[in-house]
Amino acid sequence: MLRTLLVAIFFSLSLPAASQSKSNIFVDAGFAGSIGASGTYNYRLTEHLGIGAGVSVLQFDNSTRTAMFADLRKYWIKNQHAWFLFVDLGFDLFKDKGLFNYQPSDNAFYTGPGFGYCRTINKRGWGPYATLRYAGDNRVLTGMNRNGQEVKSYSLDGPLVISIGFKF
Numbered sequence: 173m174l175r176t177l178l179v180a181i182f183f184s185l186s187l188p189a190a191s192q193s194k195s196n197i198f199v200d201a202g203f204a205g206s207i208g209a210s211g212t213y214n215y216r217l218t219e220h221l222g223i224g225a226g227v228s229v230l231q232f233d234n235s236t237r238t239a240m241f242a243d244l245r246k247y248w249i250k251n252q253h254a255w256f257l258f259v260d261l262g263f264d265l266f267k268d269k270g271l272f273n274y275q276p277s278d279n280a281f282y283t284g285p286g287f288g289y290c291r292t293i294n295k296r297g298w299g300p301y302a303t304l305r306y307a308g309d310n311r312v313l314t315g316m317n318r319n320g321q322e323v324k325s326y327s328l329d330g331p332l333v334i335s336i337g338f339k340f
Contacts, residue, residue, distance in 0.1 A: 194215060194216050195213070195214075195215055195216075196213070196214045196215075196216065196222070196224075196297065196339055196340065197211070197212070197213055197214075197339070197340040198210075198211070198212040198214065198226075198301065198337055198338075198339050199211045199337050199338055199340070200301070200303065200335040200336060200337025200338070201335060201336065201337065202230070202303075202333040202334060202335030202336075203333070203334050203335070204230060204232060204307065204331035204332065204333040204334070205232070205331060206230075206231040206232070207231060208228065208229055208230035208231060208232075208307075208333060208335075209228070209229050210226055210227065210228035210229070210335070210337075211226055211227055211228075212224055212225070212226030212227075212243050212260075213225055213226065213243075214243055214245055216247070219247070219249070220246060220247050220248070220249075221244075221245070221246060221247070222244070222245040222247065223242070223243065223244055223245075224242070224243040224245070225240075225241065225242055225243060226240075226241055226243050226260065227239070227240055227241075228241065228260070228282075228284070228307065230307055230331075230333065232307070232330065232331055237265070237307075237309070238264070238265045239260075239262055239263065239264045239265070239282040239284070239307070240262050240263055240265070240282075241260040241261055241262025241263075241282055241284060242260070242261055242262055243258060243259075243260050244258065244259050244261075245257065245258040246258075252291060252292045252293075252299075253289070253290075253291060253292075254289070254290040254291075254292065254297075254301075255287070255288070255289055256287065256288050256289075256290070257285075257286075257287050258284075258285070258286055258287070258288070258303075258305075259283075259284070259285045260282065260283070260284030260285070260286075260305075261281075261282065261283060261284075262281075262282045263279060263280070263281065263282055264279065264280040264281070264282035264309045265279055279311075280309035280310055280311035281309070281310040281311070282307075282308070282309060282310075283306070283308045283310060283330075284305050284306065284307050284308070285305065285306055286303050286304055286305025286306065286333075287303065287304060287305075288301055288302060288303035288304070289301060289302055289303075290339050292339075297339065298338070298339060298340055299338070299339055300336070300337070300338055300339075301336075301337055301338070301339050302334070302335065302336050302337075303333075303334075303335050303337075304332065304333070304334055304335075305332070305333050305335070306330060306331075306332055306333070307330045307331060307332075307333050308328055308329065308330035309327070309328070309329050309330050310326070310327070310328050311326075311327050311329075312324055312326055312327075
């Protein structure tokens with residue numbers, strides 16, 4: 173878990189950030205019953221729209237889930253206050269131990285919609301921020317019913333995550 177967290181933070185900080193007014197790096201730690209962390213690089217295409225990529229590590233259901241995702245953000249900025257909505261879409265990489273009588277299903281499609289607030293502290297736009305997001309897995313589970321027939325079930329599973337971080 174610690175090694176994956178360090179890789180996620182290193183990945184986030186090593187991305188190019190030539191102009192802080194356009195390029196932003198978000199690094200945070202979150203709580204969802206257990207601790208998690210994420211790092212996201214976001215490039216602002218316009219004053220109100222940004223795209224990017226990131227990595228998230230979260231302990232959930234007794235397994236460590238690492239997600240790699242694309243990020244889309246909508247900004248509302250006034251003076252030193254920035255509100256934003258975001259959607260993260262990507263792949264959640266984990267080893268499933270199986271659920272009830274279902275066969276394990278490794279990996280999943282990751283969805284992470286949420287919103288946040290940032291208070292900038294300098295002209296570059298750096299500052300602390302907080303977010304609330306849903307970190308969900310979409311996966312297909314296969315198992316057998318009482319008649320011995322194979323059954324597929326679609327699962328959308330994940331916690332609400334409250335995170336606090338710093339925007340560079």
